[in-house]
Amino acid sequence: MHMRARELMAIMRKFYVISISVICFIGILIGGYIVFEHRQVNQYAEDMQYYFDMVLDNNAYMSKIPAESSMNIYVDKSKECKNDTEFLNLLIEANKLFKDAGHLQPLTPEAYYSRLYTYEMAIEEGYFDKDDTLYANLNQEDILEEYDSISSDFECDKESIKSYINQDSEYELLKDNLTFMDIGDTLVIRIKSLGLEYCKLDFKTIQKKLEGFEGNRIVFDLRDNYGGSDLYWYGLTAMTSFDDYKFKIETYGRGKVLKEYLKENDTDFKIQIKGDEICLSEEIKLQSDHVFDYDNIYIVSNENTGSSSDSFVKFAKQTGYATVVGTETSGSGGGGLTPLTFELPNTHLAILLESTTTKPRKTDPDIASNYMEIERIVDQIIEYENTK
Structure with a gap:
């Protein structure tokens, strides 16, 4: 009988030890999850604060700096994010606080x-x-x-995306970047994007169209064209004019992201640093391909003509390559440096900066026009030529 009691007590002790071990293990798991979740929450808040700090210190231009209380709202909201996808969507929303901040995204x-x-x-x-x-x-x-x-x-x-950019033949969308319209002696070429991926196909298409064009006036319609690459309009200029061009660019930036880039890379820029402001200047030379030579070239712009498209407008005005018609551009062009990126330390998401800006930032047209219909704009151009 005593033997049985001792055996029973031994079993109970083992059960007690096992129970305590299981409880401790569960506690460790729960505690670890809480610590992990807390750390993750803190990481989202840290990344949101880092994003705001980096933008304020490095973005070259913003028309309005958001109130600290508005930014703190998003730092607090980030603590509620359950995963990186939710956090990125919140970042996109927070980015709207920065008005007219160029490439920032x-x-x-x-x-x-x-x-x-x-x-x-x-x-x-x-x-x-x-x-x-x-x-x-x-x-x-x-x-x-x-x-x-x-x-x-x-x-x-x-x-x-990779196939699209590398111009695989199955991607017919590449062919939708250009629209042509013949209006009397005028050829209107509407270009949706100056993306580098469009250069090869677009240049072949434009050259073929111009070979059959007997008029004396071409109009590049860049309304709602948000840019792409300056290399696009370099090629367009070389194709349509026998003249060689020299033009100067001067852009301004600030902050450690730009300074580190300039330190790590060889560039052709002349660099002047005045306090926090960094001035980059360069002379660009464009040589003609001697394919076509048009005396009457026009560019149509509006408030959504930006980045590389704005660079094209600035170049046209500086050199006389083309006459600009329409409304003020959105800016963010002028040549210079491709937008830089920085990485958030915890999530490793990438943020695109407005690395440099110009003074003035936006570009006014030579001929003001608020017409929406391209036919009426062409009529205005002809009237302008007749009064010169």
């Missing part, structure tokens, strides 16, 4: 892969130096892994 998977593969294509074509940290900063393993992990949440297929 948190990169979505689609924007990230488009930028990455455009750089890769540009390197292959010899447009871009593979050692430039603009590409290297986007091609870091932790950033790639981050965007690969969230791309499905944004219904983003990176292989389709």
Whole structure:
């Protein structure tokens, strides 16, 4: 009987020890989850604050600085994010606090892969130096892994983007970048984007169209064209004028992101630093391809003509290559430096900056026009020529 009691007590002790061990293990798991969740929450808040600090210190231009209380709202909101996808969507919302801030944007998977593969294509074509940290900063393993992990949440297929940029024949959308309209002696060429991926196909298409054009006036309609690459309009200029051009660019930036880039990369810029302001200046030379020579060239602009399209407008006004018709551009052009990126330390999301700006930032037309219909704009151009 005593033996049985001792055995029973031994069993109970084992059960007690096991129970305590299980409870402790569960406690450790729960505690670890709470610590992990707390750390994750803190990381989102840290990244949101880091984003605001970097933009305020490095973005070249913003028409209005948001109130600190408004930014704090998003820092607090970030603590409620359950995953990186929710956090990126919140970042996109927070970015709207910065009014008229140029290229500034948190990169979505689609924007990230488009930028990455455009750089890769540009390197292959010899447009871009593979050692430039603009590409290297986007091609870091932790950033790639981050965007690969969230791309499905944004219904983003990176292989389709890569094929599109590399101009695989199945992507008929590349052919939709241009629209032609013959109006008497005028050929209107509407260009939706100056993206580098369009250069090859567009130049062939434009050259073929111009070979059959017997008029004496061409109009590049760049309304609602948000830019792409200056290389696009370099090629367009070389194709349509026998003149060679020299033009000066002068842009301004600030902050450690720009300073670090200039320190790590060889550029042709003349650099002047005055306090926090960094002035970059350069003379660009464009040589004609001697294909066509038009005396009457016009560019139509509006409030959505920006980035590289604004650069084209600025160049046209500085050199006399073309007469600009329409309304004031949105700015963010003027040549200079491609927008830089920085990485958030915890999520490894990439943020695109407005690296440099011009003074004045936006560009006024030579001929003011508020007409929407291109036919009426062409009539205005003809009237302008008749009164010169």
